[in-house]
Amino acid sequence: xxxxxxxxxxxxxxxxxxxxxxxxxxxxxxxxxxxxxxxxxxxxxxxxxxxxxxxxxxxxxxxxxxxxxxxxxxxxxxxxxxxxxxxxxxxxxxxxxxxxxxxxxxxxxxxxxxxxxxxxxxxxxxxxxxxxxxxxxxxxxxxxxxxxxxxxxxxxxxxxxxxxxxxxxxxxxxxxxxxxxxxxxxxxxxxxxxxxxxxxxxxxxxxxxxxxxxxxxxxxxxxxxxxxxxxxxxxxxxxxxxxxxxxxxxxxxxxxxxxxxxxxxxxxxxxxxxxxxxxx
Amino acid sequence: xxxxxxxxxxxxxxxxxxxxxxxxxxxxxxxxxxxxxxxxxxxxxxxxxxxxxxxxxxxxxxxxxxxxxxxxxxxxxxxxxxxxxxxxxxxxxxxxxxxxxxxxxxxxxxxxxxxxxxxxxxxxxxxxxxxxxxxxxxxxxxxxxxxxxxxxxxxxxxxxxxxxxxxxxxxxxxxxxxxxxxxxxxxxxxxxxxxxxxxxxxxxx
Amino acid sequence: xxxxxxxxxxxxxxxxxxxxxxxxxxxxxxxxxxxxxxxxxxxxxxxxxxxxxxxxxxxxxxxxxxxxxxxxxxxxxxxxxxxxxxxxxxxxxxxxxxxxxxxxxxxxxxxxxxxxxxxxxxxxxxxxxxxxxxxxxxxxxxxxxxxxxxxxxxxxxxxxxxxxxxxxxxxxxxxxxxxxxxxxxxxxxxxxxxxxxxxxxxxxxxxxxxxxxxx
Numbered sequence: 001x002x003x004x005x006x007x008x009x010x011x012x013x014x015x016x017x018x019x020x021x022x023x024x025x026x027x028x029x030x031x032x033x034x035x036x037x038x039x040x041x042x043x044x045x046x047x048x049x050x051x052x053x054x055x056x057x058x059x060x061x062x063x064x065x066x067x068x069x070x071x072x073x074x075x076x077x078x079x080x081x082x083x084x085x086x087x088x089x090x091x092x093x094x095x096x097x098x099x100x101x102x103x104x105x106x107x108x109x110x111x112x113x114x115x116x117x118x119x120x121x122x123x124x125x126x127x128x129x130x131x132x133x134x135x136x137x138x139x140x141x142x143x144x145x146x147x148x149x150x151x152x153x154x155x156x157x158x159x160x161x162x163x164x165x166x167x168x169x170x171x172x173x174x175x176x177x178x179x180x181x182x183x184x185x186x187x188x189x190x191x192x193x194x195x196x197x198x199x200x201x202x203x204x205x206x207x208x209x210x211x212x213x214x215x216x217x218x219x220x221x222x223x224x225x226x227x228x229x230x231x232x233x234x235x236x237x238x239x240x241x242x243x244x245x246x247x248x249x250x251x252x253x254x255x256x257x258x259x260x261x262x263x264x265x266x267x268x269x270x271x272x273x274x275x276x277x278x279x280x
Numbered sequence: 281x282x283x284x285x286x287x288x289x290x291x292x293x294x295x296x297x298x299x300x301x302x303x304x305x306x307x308x309x310x311x312x313x314x315x316x317x318x319x320x321x322x323x324x325x326x327x328x329x330x331x332x333x334x335x336x337x338x339x340x341x342x343x344x345x346x347x348x349x350x351x352x353x354x355x356x357x358x359x360x361x362x363x364x365x366x367x368x369x370x371x372x373x374x375x376x377x378x379x380x381x382x383x384x385x386x387x388x389x390x391x392x393x394x395x396x397x398x399x400x401x402x403x404x405x406x407x408x409x410x411x412x413x414x415x416x417x418x419x420x421x422x423x424x425x426x427x428x429x430x431x432x433x434x435x436x437x438x439x440x441x442x443x444x445x446x447x448x449x450x451x452x453x454x455x456x457x458x459x460x461x462x463x464x465x466x467x468x469x470x471x472x473x474x475x476x477x478x479x480x481x482x483x484x485x
Numbered sequence: 486x487x488x489x490x491x492x493x494x495x496x497x498x499x500x501x502x503x504x505x506x507x508x509x510x511x512x513x514x515x516x517x518x519x520x521x522x523x524x525x526x527x528x529x530x531x532x533x534x535x536x537x538x539x540x541x542x543x544x545x546x547x548x549x550x551x552x553x554x555x556x557x558x559x560x561x562x563x564x565x566x567x568x569x570x571x572x573x574x575x576x577x578x579x580x581x582x583x584x585x586x587x588x589x590x591x592x593x594x595x596x597x598x599x600x601x602x603x604x605x606x607x608x609x610x611x612x613x614x615x616x617x618x619x620x621x622x623x624x625x626x627x628x629x630x631x632x633x634x635x636x637x638x639x640x641x642x643x644x645x646x647x648x649x650x651x652x653x654x655x656x657x658x659x660x661x662x663x664x665x666x667x668x669x670x671x672x673x674x675x676x677x678x679x680x681x682x683x684x685x686x687x688x689x690x691x692x693x694x695x696x697x698x699x700x
Contacts, residue, residue, distance in 0.1 A: 012610045016300050019609045023466065024473045027484050033639035034646075036655055065594040066601035069471025070464060096325040100579045100589055107581045130329045130579075133528035134521070140382060141521045144514065148522070152333040156576030192386040196394065197506075208464035212457045215662055216671040219418070220398035222390070229460060230467040231637050249470045254640035256466040256605075261634055263613040264627065271617050285591035292592065296599035300606055312556040314596035316563020319536040321593060323564070324571030324585070328578060330529035334522070349523040353530030360537060366487050369697055371527050373491035374498055376696050378524045380685040381502030387685075391678035395671050414664045421668025422675070429676045446672065451622045453669030455629025456661055462608055462634055469605035472598060 004277075007270045015263065022259040026252040033250050040218055041235040044203040044225025048176065053086035055175035056168065060190065061091065061098035063182035067207045068101070071180045073246040074205035074233040075105040078178060079126075081240045083115050088164055089126035090174070092150060094138055094185045099130045099154045123162045130154035135185040139193040143171050171198040179204045187214055191222045205232060290480040293472055399423075421449040491697035499689040540564065563592075629666075633658050 037045075051057070059078065063071045082089050093099045106126070109115055120126060129150035132138050141149045146168055147159045159165050167173060177200050181187040187204040194200045201224055206214055208229025217223040227236050230253060233246035295310035335353075338346040352371040359368035399422045405411040427439065428446030435443040478484045498520050505513040543557035570585050571578050578585040618624040635641040636658025645653040687693040 008614075010613070012614075013301065015610045015613055016606045019469070019606055020473075023469050023605070024477060027470070027474060027477055034642050035639055036642060038655070038659055065597040066468070068594070068598055069474075069602075070467045096322050096329075099329075100586070103579055103581055103586070104590070131325055132334070132525060133326060133330045133532060134525040135528070137378060137382065137521050137524050137528075141518070141525075144518060148518075149525075150333075151337065152576075154329070154577075154579050156328075156332075192390045193382070196386070196390045208460040208467065209457075212453065212460050212662070212666055213670055213674075215667040216395060216398075216674055219663070219667045219671075220394055222394065229463045229637075230470070231463065249467070249474070250639055252470045252473075253463065253466055254638040256470075257462065257634045257638045258640055260462050260466075260609055260612050261631055263609060264616050264631065267613045267616065268618055268627075281587075285587060289591045289595040293595045293599045296596065296603060300603060308553065308556050309559055310596060311600075312559035313563045313592070314600060315539070316560040316565075317567050317588070317593050317596065319539050319560075320564040320567025320571070321589065322532050323536045323568055324578065326529045326532045328571070328576050330525060332576070334529070335526055345519070346522070346526070349526030352523060352527050356527055356530045356534055357537070359534060360541060369487070369491045370494060371530070372696060373494035374520070374523060375527055375531070376688060377495035377498030378502060378520055380495065380688045381499035383681050384499070384503055384685040384689070385506040387678040387681045391674045392682065395675050395678070399671065414660075417664040418668045418671075421665050422671045425669050425672025426675060429672065447622055448625055449665055449669040449672070451625040452629045452661065453666045453673075455626035456633045456666045458626070458630040459633025459637065462612070462630075463637055465602070465605035465608045468598065468602035472595075472602045475595070475598075 004270045004274050007266070008274060018259060018263075019256065022256045023252050026255045027249075029251060030248075031251045033247075033254070035231075035234050035238050035247065035250060037235045037239045038232075040226045040228070041232055041239060042225070044227065045236065045239040047201065047203060047224040048081065048085075048087075051085075051087060051175055054088065056088045056090060056164075056173065057082055058090045058092065058174045058177045059102070060094060060177065060179045060181075061102050062094045062186045063101065063180055063207070064095055064097040065101070067182035069249070070207050070230050070233065071182060071205060072101065072105060073230070073244060074180055074227055074236065075101065076109055077233065077237050077240060077242065077244060077246070078180075078205070079105055079109045080112065080115065080242060080244075083109065083118055083120050083125070086118075086125075090164065090168070091126065091128040092138075093131040094135060094189070095182075096131045099128050102128055103154075123157075124164055127159075127162050127164050128154045129159060136189040136193045139185075139189060140197075143194070143198045146170055146173075171200050174200065176200075177202045181205070181210060182207045183210060186210065187217075187223070191217050195222050205236075208232075286480055290476060293476060297472075395422075420445070425449050488694065488698050492691045492694060495697070496689055496691060499685070503689075536564070567593075629661060632661060636661075 061075060079089065091099065091102045093102070110120070130153060132150060134141070138149060147165065150159050152158055153162060171194065177190065177194060179187050179190045179202060181204060187206055187210070190202055190204070195202050202222070203224045203226070204214065205227035206229070208231075211226065211228030211232070214223065214226055218226055227233055230246050230249060234250050237243050237247050292310050292313070295306045298304055299307040335346055335350055339350075352374060355367045356371040357368075359365045399419055401415045401418065403412070403416055403419065405415065424442045424446035426446070428443040428450065433439060474484070501513070501516045501520065505517040540561065543560045546557040547554045567585070567588060570588060574583050574585045577583065580586060616627060616630075618627050632654065635644060636654035641654035641658070645655075650656070684693065688696075
């Protein structure tokens with residue numbers, strides 16, 4: 001067995017080790033990287049900038065901890081942005097984990113000095129209406145009656161008694177919807193059951209796995225903008241002028257991508273070289 | 281309490297990672313615990329956030345027609361008992377009917393008609409070469425992709441050529457999806473590494 | 486009775502929802518709201534059904550002392566740990582600071598997140614072992630993947646920053662995503678939409694009845 005053949009038969013655990021090092025090592029360094037804000041992220045940011053203070057933004061967190069490294073930074077940066085701009089936040093979850101993920105993100109953001117100064121109040125500046133079973137049917141029902149769909153918030157207070165929810169009957173009273181999605185139900189369902197029938201303005205943050213499927217909605221204008229994966233989250237942090245977790249992780253992301261590309265190239269080189277030899 | 285929690289979380293993380301070396305009882309323990317905890321989480325969340333506000337509170341408030349939902353729900357649970365499990369099909373029928381009724385119109389409009397409408401675009405945009413090329417790519421790519429999915433006619437001749445072009449577009453899309461998948465998976469690993477090296481070991485800030 | 490009732494329920498509910506799409510006024514919209522409210526409750530019961538079935542399967546494993554039955558005990562332990570704490574906490578069980586939140590943060594979160602993160606290793610291994618430019622189609626796939634992987638991270642910027650604006654890796658990736666990728670995804674999307682429309686119609690007309698018959 002020559003070197004190339006050995007290379008092809010490399011134990012997968014050695015590859016695992018390389019990946020672990022490529023991901024872990026860059027975390028020890030603080031490197032300021034150039035992160036360009038792509039048009040799809042810029043469009044989302046512009047749409048948010050156009051909202052006047054006091055606008056009501058519905059945030060649907062449709063993911064679980066499995067997608068947290070990608071979507072949690074997006075949730076945190078979005079909440080920070082809304083509090084700084086005095087946008088009112090209404091949180092829901094089509095996934096059972098959504099509302100608790102929101103609480104976790106709020107716990108971080110509400111302790112930041114800038115936000116502490118603003119002193120946002122539960123019920124007035126933000127509410128968490130919790131989760132309800134029913135997937136896309138939940139969106140459909142919200143189109144006719146939000147308080148019936150979510151009669152109580154996550155801690156058991158009556159939705160109609162929350163000051164922020166006064167006068168919120170359906171999507172007509174919501175200025176913008178922001179969806180963080182890791183699959184089904186998620187952005188696709190928000191487009192199908194929210195955007196087209198009820199004409200809501202929708203922006204989304206998706207796991208990178210899901211992002212390519214969403215692009216036709218951007219092209220057709222059904223979706224205002226999209227944050228795709230951790231890079232999308234980093235771009236949003238840059239666009240809002242507050243680099244945070246996603247930006248911090250970009251060095252590690254870059255190195256790991258470079259390593260995978262190297263693996264693909266070296267794997268192909270070894271494959272074709274050995275094939276040529278065998279053929280000869 | 282927080283420190284103990286972080287240590288437990290770290291040990292469970294390492295337990296799952298141990299599968300990378302080979303399958304072992306420590307991994308199996310973590311996997312089983314995950315399954316049980318997930319189910320427990322869903323069970324509790326559903327109770328407090330659906331049954332209480334949607335069923336119990338409505339019944340207490342005198343909106344008795346919600347009892348129909350309760351009855352259909354209980355019928356669903358009868359699936360656990362083989363002899364009377366067939367009754368669960370009544371509730372399943374309501375779920376299937378609702379889904380089919382909603383999907384019929386929504387998919388037709390949003391993913392069918394609106395997508396077709398947005399593919400009927402100008403093939404020449406005056407003074408904008410890149411948009412012209414982009415529009416051509418969208419039209420040809422979508423059309424040839426659809427041709428590839430049309431299996432009622434043999435993929436031969438000009439039709440076959442278009443189908444072949446469709447495959448190339450699909451391959452390009454799958455390649456892009458693969459790139460994004462790598463991005464996604466690496467992000468998840470970065471999250472866990474950050475926890476192990478930062479939150480647990482305190483080696484990074 | 487066993488077959489006809491489910492088929493009738495499906496048709497009535499499904500057609501009511503189609504009609505209300507075109508006539509969103511009383512009394513049709515009330516029927517929609519009614520069916521949707523029922524749906525939420527049934528969906529919640531379906532989640533409970535899944536949980537209870539999991540317990541049943543694992544109880545059976547323990548009872549019959551099947552291979553690995555001890556792990557089924559762990560499943561039961563995890564389930565009841567969350568359920569007892571969750572019921573004990575009451576409606577505010579999700580509040581930061583509660584025991585339920587603690588269990589979520591220290592058990593559920595690391596287990597769930599790590600379970601998905603190990604896929605990174607398998608993706609890397611697959612890239613090395615199976616991602617080969619064997620033919621024209623595979624080569625297109627591979628090139629697109631390389632462009633996207635490099636163009637979507639800052640590393641791509643540094644690799645191609647010497648190129649004129651518009652021709653850098655990031656720009657090419659944007660173009661791939663906005664045009665050919667979108668075109669292919671749209672073709673898939675339209676194809677799936679047509680499939681869903683036709684299968685919905687088959688279900689509502691009673692031509693597709695597998696869900697209403699047999700276990």
